[in-house]
Amino acid sequence: MSLDKTDVEKIALLACLAIDDADIPDYARDLTNIFNLVEQLNNVDTSNISPMAHPLDAHQRLRPDVITETNQREIFQSIAPKTEEGVYLVPQVIE
């Protein structure tokens, strides 16, 4: 397979990554090379093979529905780029 400029721009948009136009050819080449490596997997017959999501096939644990964590908003917000009155600030979303 071969990825072109349009593909890279679409992937970058999905990934929420601003990339420089000048770097697009390098990304297109590197991603193409990596996907060509990955395409070896197409030669493997995996019909009837169950996918392996977890090495030990563990199950999600359940716990009693009780509050265990305390509110630490001030500590967490002390490292935030921009906050006001306990909320995180971002550019206006709704006009």
Added chain:
Amino acid sequence: MHHKSLSELSLSLHNGEFSSVELTQHYLDRIKTYNGKLNAYITVSEDSALAQAQAADLQLQKNTAGKLTGIPLAHKDIFCTQGILTSCGSKMLDNFISPYNATVVEKINAAGMVTLGKTNMDEFAMGSSNETSFYGAVKNPWDNNRVPGGSSGGSAATIAARLAPIATGTDTGGSIRQPASLCNLTGLKPTYGRISRYGMIAFASSLDQAGPIANSAEDAALLLNEMAGFDERDSTSVDRDVPDYTATLNDSLAGLKIGLPTEFFDEGLDPNIAATIETAIKAYESLGATIKEITLPNTGLAVPTYYVVAPAECSSNLSRMDGVRFGHRCDDPKDLLDLYQRSRGEGFGEEVKRRIMIGTYALSAGYYDAYYLKAQQCRRLISDDFQQAFKDIDVIMGPTAPTTAFKLGDKTDDPVAMYLADIYTISTNLAGLPGMSIPAGFVDGLPVGLQLIGNYFDEAKLLNIAHRYQQMTDWHQQMPAAYK
């Protein structure tokens, strides 16, 4: 002081031969002397280290100290350390003073150990040479023109140059074992789930596992004793008793069945490394082990499988780095999308962006079955190979890396060539098995690592196998001349 093992340091501290403050100061002085050249530490936490050392000395005086109380260590900068910069090697987290401790850090603090600082690493642990760090490349103490391996390259260089007695690392595709191999160290990646991942910044959550990087198997066993154990805050932590990993170090290896996978000795392996590994395996025969050739037929699928699974998980995990709640935020965003895109575009380096994009594409609508599902099926085949092999043998041995330490810059322009540096280590992560690298000799003055792979929760056996070899060889005691 820096030539002593952890047990020897513990004895000296308990005997009052020197204090933890003196020992800590000795390492801080060594860091001041050598870190400029190696770039192994991102942060040296001198003040808090000395405070921890004073507290340790009080415990030692009161006879309430444990085995590792007062012994310094370094943490890979992927572990959250409260009040100390936790950058993960990225500009994105260059301002991230963690508000909490990782479970590993909590446990090690509770054992009374002293944190000297945070070690350099490939950005978000994505790399095999420590060249993708925002803070610059780390140099290999054995040859400053060469890489220390990655992603735990800073921890490896730190231990090789004796800038700490022991360090933590993490291993997603070989990031403990490959740098241990390239720097003449003992590195252990335990079974997936053995050590809590809470507060260890996530790269690929189904593969990530923490472990010790040490000068010997005995040292590694002592630190693993503190690191291992169930943690309810990690949803994939395994609730299983932790043995004393030092208790079985001296067990006899008579009757041990070693499997050598033919796929690990193919044409991609440097012939001099192959010869070194064969010599090490002969030593095991003299300890009473028997050798059997085995086959892991799907080994060739490991790298392509990994480069779907790991990027897919990383693209999901790194979506939390959005410039809103912590980390880098771009200047003057014009709207929310611009805030996300530019904060991430500026905060992440090239390799991280590349992997996020691979993962995003592999998980995008219409491609999930072709890539992620297919890779998870291949992962099952790789894992089944190991289980088939372990029916007849106790441990698998082979090289850790296909080459010795390569020159800085040699592979930076070719991501695929870099990925192949992990060809012998990746399958272990995909299967979730424990793996180790131990020093086995030198080729042209550069260290060679022997890899040991065990079945699930065989950490004690691997440490025993490593320790017995280290009792009859002195490879692990060799250190780079410039740092003696």
